[in-house]
Amino acid sequence: MPSWIGNLTKLTYLDLSYCNFSGPIPSIIGNLIQLEELTLSWNYLTGNIPESLFALLALQYLYLDTNQLSGSLEDFPHPLYSGLSQINTIVLSDNQLAGPIPESLFQLRNLQYLYLDSNKLMGTIKLSSIWGLTNLTELDLSNNLISLIDTEGDTIAPHLPNIEYLAFASCNLKKLPAALRYLDTITDLDLSNNQIEGAIPSWVWENWKDQLTTLDLSHNMLTILEKSPSLVHMTTLAFLDLSSNRLEGTIPIPVTRSRVVVLDYSNNSFSSIVSNFGCKLDTIDLNGNRIEGTLPTSLENCQDLEFLDVGNNHIVGSFPAWAGTLPNLRVLVLRSNQLNGTIRDLQPFLRLLAFRMTALKVIDFSDNTFNGSIPKSIGRLVSLHGLNMSHNNFTGQIP
Numbered sequence: 001m002p003s004w005i006g007n008l009t010k011l012t013y014l015d016l017s018y019c020n021f022s023g024p025i026p027s028i029i030g031n032l033i034q035l036e037e038l039t040l041s042w043n044y045l046t047g048n049i050p051e052s053l054f055a056l057l058a059l060q061y062l063y064l065d066t067n068q069l070s071g072s073l074e075d076f077p078h079p080l081y082s083g084l085s086q087i088n089t090i091v092l093s094d095n096q097l098a099g100p101i102p103e104s105l106f107q108l109r110n111l112q113y114l115y116l117d118s119n120k121l122m123g124t125i126k127l128s129s130i131w132g133l134t135n136l137t138e139l140d141l142s143n144n145l146i147s148l149i150d151t152e153g154d155t156i157a158p159h160l161p162n163i164e165y166l167a168f169a170s171c172n173l174k175k176l177p178a179a180l181r182y183l184d185t186i187t188d189l190d191l192s193n194n195q196i197e198g199a200i201p202s203w204v205w206e207n208w209k210d211q212l213t214t215l216d217l218s219h220n221m222l223t224i225l226e227k228s229p230s231l232v233h234m235t236t237l238a239f240l241d242l243s244s245n246r247l248e249g250t251i252p253i254p255v256t257r258s259r260v261v262v263l264d265y266s267n268n269s270f271s272s273i274v275s276n277f278g279c280k281l282d283t284i285d286l287n288g289n290r291i292e293g294t295l296p297t298s299l300e301n302c303q304d305l306e307f308l309d310v311g312n313n314h315i316v317g318s319f320p321a322w323a324g325t326l327p328n329l330r331v332l333v334l335r336s337n338q339l340n341g342t343i344r345d346l347q348p349f350l351r352l353l354a355f356r357m358t359a360l361k362v363i364d365f366s367d368n369t370f371n372g373s374i375p376k377s378i379g380r381l382v383s384l385h386g387l388n389m390s391h392n393n394f395t396g397q398i399p
Contacts, residue, residue, distance in 0.1 A: 001045070006031040017041040017063070025069075027052050037061040041091070045069055049092075060086050065093040065115065072099030073121070089113040093140065096120055101146065106133055117142040117167065124149055127177050136161040142169035142190065150177045169193050169216070181207055188214045192241065196220040200242075205232040214239040218264065222247055230274040231255050243267050243285070251286065253277045260304065265289065274298075283307040287333065295320050302326065309333040311364065316340075319370065324349040330359055335388065336367040350377045362386040374399055 001021050005014070006028030012035060022044040029038075030052020038053075041063045048071030049064065069092070087108055093115045100123035101116065112135050122145040130139065141148070148171045162185040168177075173194040180189075181203045189212070200222055204215070213236050222245040230250045234240075238258040247268040254261060255277075262283040270289040279302035287309045294317035295310065305326050311333045318341035323332055360381060366388045373396030374389065 001026055001029075001040075003028050005029060008032060010034055012036045012058075015039040017043070019043060021045055023047070025050055025053070025064075029053060030055060032056065034058055036086075039063040040067070042066045047071065049073075049097075057085060061089040062087065063089070063091045064095070065091045067095050069095040069097060071097065073097060073102055073105070086110060091115040092119065094118045098122065101125060101141075103129060106130060108133070110135060112136060113138045115140045116144065117169075119144050121146055123147075126151070127179065131160055131179055134159055134161050136163055138165040139163060140165070140167040141171055142167045144170070147172040148177075150175065150179075164188065166190070176201070185211070187211055187236075190214070190216040191220070192216045193219040196222060198222065199224045199226045200247075202226040202229070205229065205234060209233050210235045212237055213258075216241040218243040218245070220245050224248060225252060231277060237261065240264070250274060251289075251291075256280060266309070279303075279305070281305055285309045286313065288312045291315055297322065299323075300325060303328070305329055307331045311335040311337070313337055319349060319365065321349040328359065331362045332360065332364070333362070334365040334368065339365065339368040339370065341370060342372040350375060350381075359383055364388040366390040366392070368392055370394065373397070 001016070001023065003026045006026060009031055011032050014032070014035060014037070017039050020043065024047035025040065025045055027050040030050060033056060035056055036058050037060060045067040046069065049069055085108060088110055089112060091113070097119040098121065101121050106129040111133055114136065117140040124147045127148055127150045148168060160179060160182055163183050164185055165188045166183070166186060167190040169190050170193040173191060173196055175196055176191070184207065186208065196217070200217065212234060215237070218241045224247065228249050229252050232252045232254050234254045234256050236258060237254045237256045238260055239262045240254060241264040243264045243266045245268050247270060249270065251265055251270045251273045253274055254263070258280070260282040261280055263281060264285045266285045267288040270286070271292060273291060273296055275296045275298065277298045279298055281302050282304055283306060285307070291310065291313040293315070295315060299305070299308070300322040303326065306328050307330060308323070309331065312335065315337040317339060319339060323329060360383060362385060364386070369392065371393035374394055376399040378387070379399060
C-alpha cells in the first residue's frame with residue numbers, strides 16, 4: 001500500500017478491497033483522523049495491524065478480513081475502548097491473528113458487528129462479557145482456538161443484546177449457553193463443531209418458531225430431542241443441520257413457510273421418519289442413520305426437492321418410482337439399504353425421467369438387492385453425470 005495515503009488527512013471513506021495489495025498496512029494511515037470507514041478486505045496484507053489505526057476516534061467501520069495479517073490483538077491502545085470510540089463494525093475474519101482476545105474489546109458500547117472468525121486466536125472468554133455488549137447485532141468467533149465459558153449459576157444479564165446472527169463454531173462449548181433461550185431476536189445460530197452433550201431442548205422450537213432462519217448444531221454429542229417431536233413448527237426456517245451427532249428416535253420434519261429448506265440429519269442414529277407430512281423441502285440428507293421400514297410416500301409431495309440422500313440405512317421395499325415425478329430432483333442416493341425388486345420396478349421411474357428430460361445428475365442405488373437386466377432407457381437420461389448400480393444382482397448385457 002502506498003504510504004502517501006497518510007497525507008489525505010480529510011479523507012472520511014477509503015475502500016481498497018480486491019486490489020492485490022501485499023506487505024504491511026502503513027502505520028501512517030493513523031494520520032487520517034477524520035476517517036469513518038476503512039475497507040482493506042481481500043488483499044494479501046501481512047504483518048501486525050498498526051496500533052495507530054485503533055486510535056482513530058472517528059472510525060466507525062473497519063474491514064480487514066481475508067488477508068494474511070498476523071500478530072496479537074492484546075496491545076491495542078486504550079482510546080479505542082474509551083467512551084469516545086464510535087466504532088460500530090469490526091471485521092477481521094480470515095487472517096492469521098493469534099493470541100488472546102482482549103477483554104477491553106467487549107467494552108465497546110457502540111459495537112454492533114464483530115467478526116473475528118477463522119484466525120488463530122486463543123484463550124478463554126466468559127460469555128457474560130459478550131452479553132454486556134448491549135448494542136451487538138452480529139457476532140462470529142468461530143474457528144479459532146478459544147474456549148467459551150458459561151459458568152453454571154451465572155445470573156442472566158437483565159438487558160441482553162438484540163443479537164440476530166451468532167456463530168460459536170469450534171469454540172469448545174460443553175453445553176448450550178443458558179442465555180440463548182432469552183435471545184428473542186436471533187435468526188441465525190451456528191454452534192457446530194463443539195462438545196455439546198445431552199438433549200436439544202424444546203425451547204429451541206418453541207421460543208424461536210417465528211424467527212429462526214438457520215440453525216447449525218452439527219458435529220456435537222447431542223443424543224435426543226426433548227419431547228421427541230416428529231413435526232416442528234418453524235415458520236421461517238430455511239436451513240437445519242443436526243448432522244454428526246448421536247441423535248435417536250424419529251426424525252423431526254419442520255413445518256415452515258420458507259420457499260427453500262435444507263435438512264441435514266446425516267450420521268446420527270435416527271430410526272424412523274413420520275409417514276405423513278406436508279413437504280416444502282429442497283435438500284434432505286439422511287445418510288448414515290438407522291432408518292427402518294419403507295420410504296414415506298409423503299416425499300412424493302416434495303415438488304421442490306433437488307437432493308435426496310437416504311444411503312446407509314435399513315430401508316426396505318422396492319425402488320421408489322415416485323421419485324421420477326419430482327421435477328427438480330438432481331441427486332438421488334439410495335445406496336447401502338435393503339431395497340429389492342426386478343427391473344420392472346425401475347421402468348416407471350425411468351419412463352418419467354426420460355419423458356420429462358429431467359435435470360437429474362446423479363443416481364446411486366448401489367449395495368442393494370435389485371435384480372434383472374439393465375434397461376436401455378437409462379441411455380436417455382442425457383443430463384446424467386453419475387450412475388452407480390454396483391453391488392446388486394443385475395444380469396444380462398450392459399446396454
